[in-house]
Amino acid sequence: MEPSVTEGSAAHGSNIRVAVRVRPVPGDAGIIEVLGQGTIVIRKEGATGGNEYLSSQQGRYEERSFDRVFGPQATQEEVYAWCCQPLVQGAIEEGTNATIFVYGATGAGKTHTMFGERDERQQGLIYRAIHEVFAAIAEREEAARPQVRVSFLELYNEKLYDLLQPTEGGGGYLCSLMEDERRGLLKIGNLSEVAVGSTEETLELLQAGLQLRKVESTAMNQRSSRSHAVFMLQMEGPRRNQNSKICLIDLAGSERASQTQNVGSALRDGAKINQSLLALANCINALGESSRAAERRATANEVSEVVRESRPDARERAKTPQRKPPYRDSKLTLLLKNSLVTGGLVSMIANVHPGKSHFEDSNNTLEYAKRTSSVKGSVVVRTATPMPPTAGRAVLPGSAAEALGAP
Numbered sequence: 001m002e003p004s005v006t007e008g009s010a011a012h013g014s015n016i017r018v019a020v021r022v023r024p025v026p027g028d029a030g031i032i033e034v035l036g037q038g039t040i041v042i043r044k045e046g047a048t049g050g051n052e053y054l055s056s057q058q059g060r061y062e063e064r065s066f067d068r069v070f071g072p073q074a075t076q077e078e079v080y081a082w083c084c085q086p087l088v089q090g091a092i093e094e095g096t097n098a099t100i101f102v103y104g105a106t107g108a109g110k111t112h113t114m115f116g117e118r119d120e121r122q123q124g125l126i127y128r129a130i131h132e133v134f135a136a137i138a139e140r141e142e143a144a145r146p147q148v149r150v151s152f153l154e155l156y157n158e159k160l161y162d163l164l165q166p167t168e169g170g171g172g173y174l175c176s177l178m179e180d181e182r183r184g185l186l187k188i189g190n191l192s193e194v195a196v197g198s199t200e201e202t203l204e205l206l207q208a209g210l211q212l213r214k215v216e217s218t219a220m221n222q223r224s225s226r227s228h229a230v231f232m233l234q235m236e237g238p239r240r241n242q243n244s245k246i247c248l249i250d251l252a253g254s255e256r257a258s259q260t261q262n263v264g265s266a267l268r269d270g271a272k273i274n275q276s277l278l279a280l281a282n283c284i285n286a287l288g289e290s291s292r293a294a295e296r297r298a299t300a301n302e303v304s305e306v307v308r309e310s311r312p313d314a315r316e317r318a319k320t321p322q323r324k325p326p327y328r329d330s331k332l333t334l335l336l337k338n339s340l341v342t343g344g345l346v347s348m349i350a351n352v353h354p355g356k357s358h359f360e361d362s363n364n365t366l367e368y369a370k371r372t373s374s375v376k377g378s379v380v381v382r383t384a385t386p387m388p389p390t391a392g393r394a395v396l397p398g399s400a401a402e403a404l405g406a407p
């Protein structure tokens with residue numbers, strides 16, 4: 001069996017794991033070289049002599065390390081096994097919330113990673129997670145089986161649409177996002193949660209939802225998706241510690257709006273998407289700062305009283321107030337908040353295109369991934385609390401469905 005979540009997260013000292021995936025490009029050696037399981041090199045061609053390794057800041061060769069790097073030959077199964085399976089198992093076995101997201105520019109392989117193709121070997125993370133959840137449930141005694149409910153939503157232009165509730169116009173039903181003041185967590189109003197009993201049933205919903213997902217062409221890519229798609233599996237077990245949520249997110253393209261040369265409403269969409277991704281980056285930065293602050297505090301606490309008195313700066317630094325992650329800056333970060341603050345596990349896959357003309361985007365994605373992987377979890381333990389008894393309800397339109405994250 002794969003390492004358990006506890007081992008995995010402890011080994012990384014973090015509740016966020018980050019992988020980079022380099023997509024294959026036919027007939028192109030590319031500017032990105034995978035040196036090992038966790039090391040990558042990006043090279044900017046044409047700068048000086050055409051073959052110099054560059055980092056964005058220093059303009060020279062640089063190796064970069066991540067928790068894990070998947071080269072162009074990596075299979076969907078391998079990516080699932082490292083990026084997703086331990087989190088899914090944690091959700092099933094221990095009631096830990098899981099958030100898995102794919103990040104990268106349009107064309108870098110996000111949707112391939114998350115959804116994949118019909119062919120069994122090419123199935124993406126969502127399909128594999130669904131299979132694993134129902135396989136695990138089938139092994140249990142009937143009385144020990146959790147109720148599974150599915151939600152599928154799209155975040156487009158800072159608005160949330162329910163992909164399981166079509167409107168007459170053909171799009172998804174507009175949902176509202178509300179904060180539960182008392183518990184500081186989120187609710188999504190009007191979001192449907194469909195009770196499902198099998199893999200097949202779940203896949204049908206997934207397909208129906210995908211049909212609704214908005215896709216608009218831009219100069220970058222004919223089918224560039226500028227919305228974030230969020231697929232959620234909620235499990236509510238007979239035992240308290242079996243309540244959990246698995247949230248899989250196919251983020252919108254991270255390229256800059258200016259690069260897409262789009263105009264009018266398309267530009268506005270681009271700007272909004274960047275707002276969400278920027279907010280995500282800011283939250284991740286703030287989390288990184290607070291985990292570094294926690295490390296400093298731990299160090300300062302080890303300093304003996306005598307030394308402390310002679311080194312007041314250590315005490316002062318340890319007391320520096322932490323910058324709160326600005327979750328409210330976008331819908332995306334509000335969505336992620338629950339999982340992040342309740343000690344859920346987060347896995348990010350940074351997809352990069354190794355083509356020469358993609359240097360800028362790929363380099364930015366690697367920077368983003370690097371920052372994310374510097375976030376060390378200060379919250380790893382989660383205590384489960386019971387959820388309201390909703391098992392057996394089919395669809396819950398109109399109700400205020402609890403969004404991501406327990407308790």
Ligand code: ADP
Binds near residue numbers: 105111
């Ligand atoms: P994104 O969602 O990031 O815009 P896609 O997932 O749509 O990118 O990928 C762009 C193209 O590259 C698609 O045709 C996809 O099938 C292909 N592709 C991406 N990653 C892989 C991969 N690992 N193996 C095979 N094809 C891939």
Ligand code: MG
Binds near residue numbers: 110111
């Ligand atoms: Mg896509």
